[in-house]
Amino acid sequence: MKLSKGQVKHVAKLANLPLTDEEVTKFEEQLSETLDYIDQLNKINTAGVEPTSQVTGLENVLREDETRLSLSQDEALGNTKSKQNGFFKVKAILEQ
Numbered sequence: 001m002k003l004s005k006g007q008v009k010h011v012a013k014l015a016n017l018p019l020t021d022e023e024v025t026k027f028e029e030q031l032s033e034t035l036d037y038i039d040q041l042n043k044i045n046t047a048g049v050e051p052t053s054q055v056t057g058l059e060n061v062l063r064e065d066e067t068r069l070s071l072s073q074d075e076a077l078g079n080t081k082s083k084q085n086g087f088f089k090v091k092a093i094l095e096q
Contacts, residue, residue: 001035003028 008028012019019027073086082089 001032001039003032003035 005024005028008024008031009019011031012024012027077083077086077088080088
């Protein structure tokens with residue numbers, strides 16, 4: 001599928017990408033080749049092929065998301081030397 005310069009400029013405008021005339025010419029060719037490749041893939045008979053998103057057989061190794069007790073405020077602040085009004089006291093990071 002051959003794209004025109006106008007179509008490339010339209011796509012660039014939708015993506016908010018300012019392109020030079022040289023880039024438009026370059027992407028006209030590259031995007032056309034990409035669409036040709038996608039067209040080839042669309043012609044492949046995939047009837048009877050089970051859709052998949054993961055082919056290695058790996059499984060999620062993370063633990064289940066469970067609620068459990070966390071540190072109390074006193075426990076969380078227990079090892080700090082710098083606290084104020086029940087919070088960690090840190091140096092300012094923003095200039096005024």
